Amino acid sequence: MSTQNQQSTTEDLTLVQAVRDGLYGEMERSEDVIVMGEDVGKNGGVFRATEGLYDEFGGDRVIDTPLAESGIVGTAIGMAAYGLRPVPEIQFMGFIYPAFDQIVSHAARIRTRSRGRFSCPMVVRAPYGGGIRAPEHHSESKEAFFVHEPGLKVVVPSTPTDAKGLLASAIRDPDPVVFLEPKLIYRAFREEVAEDTYTTPLGEAAIRREGSDVSVFTWGAMAYRTLEAAEELAGEIDVEVVDLRTLSPLDTDTIVESFKKTGRGAVVHEAPKTGGLAGEITATIQEEALLYQEAPIKRITGFDTPFPLYALEDYYLPEPTRIADGIRDVVNF
Amino acid sequence: MSTLQRDPDKRVQVLDEEGRVYDGATVPELEEDELIEMYREMKIGRHFDQRAVSLQRQGRMGTFPPMSGQEGAQVGSVHALAKDDWLIPSYREHAAVYSSDVNLSETLRYWMGDERGNKMDDQPVFPSTVPIATQIPHATGMAWASKLKGEDRVFMCYFGDGATSEGDFHEGLNFAGVFDTPTVFFCNNNQWAISVPRERQTASQTIAQKATAYGFEGVQVDGMDPLAVYQVTEAAVEKAREPDGDDRRPTLIEAVQYRFGAHTTADDPSVYRDDDEVEQWKRRDPIPRFEAYLQNEGLLDEERIDAITTEIEAEVDDAIDAAESTDRPDPSEMFEHVHSKTPDRVADQREAFERLRDRHGDEELLE
Numbered sequence: 001m002s003t004q005n006q007q008s009t010t011e012d013l014t015l016v017q018a019v020r021d022g023l024y025g026e027m028e029r030s031e032d033v034i035v036m037g038e039d040v041g042k043n044g045g046v047f048r049a050t051e052g053l054y055d056e057f058g059g060d061r062v063i064d065t066p067l068a069e070s071g072i073v074g075t076a077i078g079m080a081a082y083g084l085r086p087v088p089e090i091q092f093m094g095f096i097y098p099a100f101d102q103i104v105s106h107a108a109r110i111r112t113r114s115r116g117r118f119s120c121p122m123v124v125r126a127p128y129g130g131g132i133r134a135p136e137h138h139s140e141s142k143e144a145f146f147v148h149e150p151g152l153k154v155v156v157p158s159t160p161t162d163a164k165g166l167l168a169s170a171i172r173d174p175d176p177v178v179f180l181e182p183k184l185i186y187r188a189f190r191e192e193v194a195e196d197t198y199t200t201p202l203g204e205a206a207i208r209r210e211g212s213d214v215s216v217f218t219w220g221a222m223a224y225r226t227l228e229a230a231e232e233l234a235g236e237i238d239v240e241v242v243d244l245r246t247l248s249p250l251d252t253d254t255i256v257e258s259f260k261k262t263g264r265g266a267v268v269h270e271a272p273k274t275g276g277l278a279g280e281i282t283a284t285i286q287e288e289a290l291l292y293q294e295a296p297i298k299r300i301t302g303f304d305t306p307f308p309l310y311a312l313e314d315y316y317l318p319e320p321t322r323i324a325d326g327i328r329d330v331v332n333f
Numbered sequence: 334m335s336t337l338q339r340d341p342d343k344r345v346q347v348l349d350e351e352g353r354v355y356d357g358a359t360v361p362e363l364e365e366d367e368l369i370e371m372y373r374e375m376k377i378g379r380h381f382d383q384r385a386v387s388l389q390r391q392g393r394m395g396t397f398p399p400m401s402g403q404e405g406a407q408v409g410s411v412h413a414l415a416k417d418d419w420l421i422p423s424y425r426e427h428a429a430v431y432s433s434d435v436n437l438s439e440t441l442r443y444w445m446g447d448e449r450g451n452k453m454d455d456q457p458v459f460p461s462t463v464p465i466a467t468q469i470p471h472a473t474g475m476a477w478a479s480k481l482k483g484e485d486r487v488f489m490c491y492f493g494d495g496a497t498s499e500g501d502f503h504e505g506l507n508f509a510g511v512f513d514t515p516t517v518f519f520c521n522n523n524q525w526a527i528s529v530p531r532e533r534q535t536a537s538q539t540i541a542q543k544a545t546a547y548g549f550e551g552v553q554v555d556g557m558d559p560l561a562v563y564q565v566t567e568a569a570v571e572k573a574r575e576p577d578g579d580d581r582r583p584t585l586i587e588a589v590q591y592r593f594g595a596h597t598t599a600d601d602p603s604v605y606r607d608d609d610e611v612e613q614w615k616r617r618d619p620i621p622r623f624e625a626y627l628q629n630e631g632l633l634d635e636e637r638i639d640a641i642t643t644e645i646e647a648e649v650d651d652a653i654d655a656a657e658s659t660d661r662p663d664p665s666e667m668f669e670h671v672h673s674k675t676p677d678r679v680a681d682q683r684e685a686f687e688r689l690r691d692r693h694g695d696e697e698l699l700e
Contacts, residue, residue: 034481060481066511071470071504078474081459084481086474098500105464106471113460115452116670150679151671174673203676249676 008196016186018160018193019049019125022167023087025197027057030085033171036063037072037089037125046091047127047186073099073124077106080122085171093128093180094137094307100145107176108151120176123167128156129221129270130317131184133310140307141220141271146178147248147280153177153202154248158223160191162245165200173202182220189224205251207258211240214331215258217281218268219244222318226268229323237331247277255281256288263294264330270317273301295333300326336568337550337584344553344589347560350616352625361564363412365632369641371412371559372627375404375620377645378428381437382594384649385427385444389598393657397444398425399594402557405619406521406588407491408432409562413570414489419457419479421472421490425521425592426461429491433458437649441656449662457486465526466496469505469518476514476573487573489517489566495526497543498534509583510547515573517566518585521556523592524614528605544585556588557619560626591617664690 013021027033035050035057041064044051054062065072069090076086090096096103107120130139146154155170155177157163163181170177208223209230216239218226223243230239242258244251259265265285267278278299285297300318308316318326336345347358354360363371382401388394400407407429411420420426420433427440435453442450443461451460459475462468472490479486496502497520509516520540524531537543544551550572554565569584576582591614595602602611627633668675668683675683690698 066504066507068500068504068507070501071473071508074467074470074501074505075474075477075508078471078476079478080474081471082475082478084478101464101467102470102501106462106467110460111670111672113448113451114670115449117452117454118460119673153672249678252678 008194010192010194012190013160013193014187015160015163016047016049018163022164026171032085034061034086036065038067038091040089069099070102073102076122080120081118085121087123090126092138093126094140104149108149119174121174123170123177123179125179127183128180129182129184130313144277155246156180156220158220158243160193165198169199169202184221185224203246203249205254206243208243209241211238213238214264215240215262216266217242222268225320229320232324252284259285259289260292263292266298266330268300270302272304274304295330298326298330337552345561345565346555348558348626352622371408373641374408374432378404380645381649394445396597396599398597400425402591402593404428405559406556406562406590409559410566413563413566418487421459421468422461423491424461424463426491437652438655447662466499466501469501473505473509473514476516477512485574487515487570491519494522494531494534497540506547510549513582516583517569520587522587522589527596541587549581549583551585553587556590557617559623
């Protein structure tokens with residue numbers, strides 16, 4: 001799937017290091033790429049995602065901004081319309097709401113409003129999701145808000161290799177991309193990642209684990225947990241795990257093909273259940289593959305409650321046991 | 334002392350209500366041709382506005398935001414820009430956009446519901462913005478990008494008094510001050526944000542004084558005096574391009590003026606404001622005032638006024654004809670320009686929609 005150069009040397013990276021590596025490569029490749037946000041400069045980002053970039057590229061390209069999310073994204077939109085490729089960072093997805101208007105009212109619509117005269121080649125990066133014992137408003141998973149908006153792309157990597165390749169594609173893409181980084185697995189594991197720049201295409205899901213009994217669709221940190229659940233079930237249930245990687249545009253072909261093969265499905269996401277993307281995926285399968293369906297599609301998700309403070313977050317987030325139980329329900333229907 | 338360096342509550346004025354130059358006021362140096370052109374553009378702005386409202390009443394156009402009363406601020410400010418300086422308008426800057434060489438037929442097409450009117454070809458004009466104040470950070474970002482590219486262009490951003498209550502006003506101006514961007518923030522303070530008066534937008538004595546909080550100059554000008562507006566904007570544009578010493582490049586201009594009509598054709602201003610107030614402001618109407626000045630200066634006579642009137646009426650007629658005779662956009666236009674490359678799912682929806690149109694025909698479909 002990726003156009004990775006197999007000859008290049010590799011390095012052992014965590015997901016957040018791969019993000020940093022991806023930013024570095026794209027900034028080196030094009031002077032138009034600019035990183036901006038709160039603490040992205042000298043501090044190197046609160047998660048170290050922009051570490052060293054300030055020293056390498058200077059304060060005109062790695063810009064510590066005032067603390068103002070709408071200002072960060074709004075000025076980035078102006079920059080993008082004027083030919084740069086800004087990569088604004090929102091420190092946590094739970095703080096993206098002040099910038100929501102700019103993202104949906106303007107970034108997503110400038111191409112349409114100007115009938116193609118202006119575009120918005122901007123990547124809004126935001127760590128998202130729970131599980132790291134963060135304070136209130138730091139654990140949100142609101143990808144559905146952005147998937148609902150025409151004109152935006154929404155990307156969620158779940159491996160270091162994908163984080164670097166998808167980020168490179170997002171930065172080179174002529175359209176605005178919301179790039180959500182699963183902070184629960186920022187440092188959970190390492191992977192061999194090519195040192196050279198490479199791209200991983202947007203809009204293509206990855207089958208992480210082949211299986212014949214049930215297809216489980218997921219992304220981000222939940223992909224990692226779903227794989228754990230699949231391992232737990234190995235020998236009992238043969239689980240196929242589809243990591244969507246891009247939530248908009250959704251790779252419906254891969255979803256439907258996988259479902260046709262197994263005839264059973266579940267969706268795992270940490271966002272609240274109501275209005276979450278699991279509903280969309282389920283409806284797509286109903287429309288395109290109803291006659292292959294052997295059992296109801298199960299949604300294994302966060303709850304319709306505000307994300308709890310961290311004393312309870314382990315109960316809120318789907319973890320391998322809950323995921324495995326849900327998969328059993330589907331298969332034993 | 335520069336025109337800009339003054340107490341923000343001391344309003345810059347050149348012409349009095351009768352079009353006479355105030356004692357001690359400096360008249361900006363403008364060629365006769367440019368003065369007449371400004372007059373012509375203000376006149377066409379007014380006439381266009383009246384025709385547009387009438388088109389809406391006749392059902393030939395959708396909701397329209399009129400701007401009568403604001404021609405002096407719009408035309409006077411644009412004339413202070415160089416040809417490749419940028420304009421980032423709100424939805425009411427019809428005359429400013431026209432002064433930037435965008436044909437009136439494009440403005441009409443947009444308000445007739447055809448998004449292609451917003452493209453504005455190759456003019457340095459950004460598509461007008463309907464949400465309030467959201468274009469302000471865009472202007473700062475564009476100016477910032479231009480500065481990073483080493484250009485010397487200036488970016489002028491228009492908004493109303495209501496916009497100054499929004500977070501994006503504060504964020505856009507704050508970024509502009511911090512990053513010293515070549516931006517002129519031009520507030521068309523027309524006294525009313527739909528039905529809410531300026532006094533309900535801010536307890537500040539003036540809007541201009543807010544600039545102090547962002548570290549750059551703010552200046553209040555009589556927005557119904559095109560010469561004063563030109564003078565102030567020219568100084569702001571010059572400073573944005575080449576600031577002196579420690580001056581910051583941005584300026585906030587508060588152009589004090591009045592909209593004679595409704596916020597849009599969908600509201601009735603008689604519900605929320607008194608006729609007396611309107612009449613009082615009409616005495617400051619920028620058009621007769623500027624006309625009187627030009628007549629006093631011997632630059633304009635009745636014959637020339639008649640000629641200009643005839644000329645602009647014909648130009649607006651032509652613009653209306655052009656807008657109304659353009660083919661309606663093809664329905665498949667909805668699916669164009671949403672993404673650089675149409676995603677499969679959207680392409681599927683377009684194909685399904687086209688099959689539906691083929692099967693039923695547009696007439697049956699829209700019954």
